[in-house]
Amino acid sequence: MDPTKARAWLKEIEKAFTLVKVEADQKTYFAGYFLKGEANYWWESKKALEGDGVITCDRFTELFLEKYFPCYMKNQIEIKYLELKQGNMSVTKYATKFIELARFVPKQVDTDEKRAKRFQQGLKPWIRG
Incomplete structure (x- = not known):
């Protein structure tokens, strides 16, 4: 868990979203797709705990930072x-x-x-x- 890498990853994802004009309601899906290894397993379990509702990009960021930059x-x-x-x-x-x-x-x-x-x-x- 390196907080600088976690913040850098989020920054890169945000830049990519801006570049390809990802709609707000799709950002969480794309961000989740780019998670690898342990982070992917964490996200799969976190999504299950969050329930069936839509998880906004802001909520994803909040959860991600709670985990990787507490x-x-x-x-x-x-x-x-x-x-x-x-x-x-x-x-x-x-x-x-x-x-x-x-x-x-x-x-x-x-x-x-x-x-x-x-x-x-x-x-x-x-x-x-």
Whole structure:
């Protein structure tokens, strides 16, 4: 269970849906089709538990993220983001790590000001100055 891979998979599926103009009521069927291995077994059992009604794409996304990006993982990533310091990293490597973690904490970086302030806080003091 790698939350970054799970989020990346969802992003790729959403891009594919946009590209081929998949109708909203078909998205869940297509997303389910592209699940492989354990994820496919999980989805088959989850569909049975959800009942006979239509499972919307939003509901699919919610269920998928509950399974592959649960709250405790979100909390761990948020802590990593908040504790991120440049340390021995180059500024470029620090920036890359910052961007990687920031995409998982959208409320922390929802303005340029918040993003810049947090980025500066993690820099080495002599660079920050």
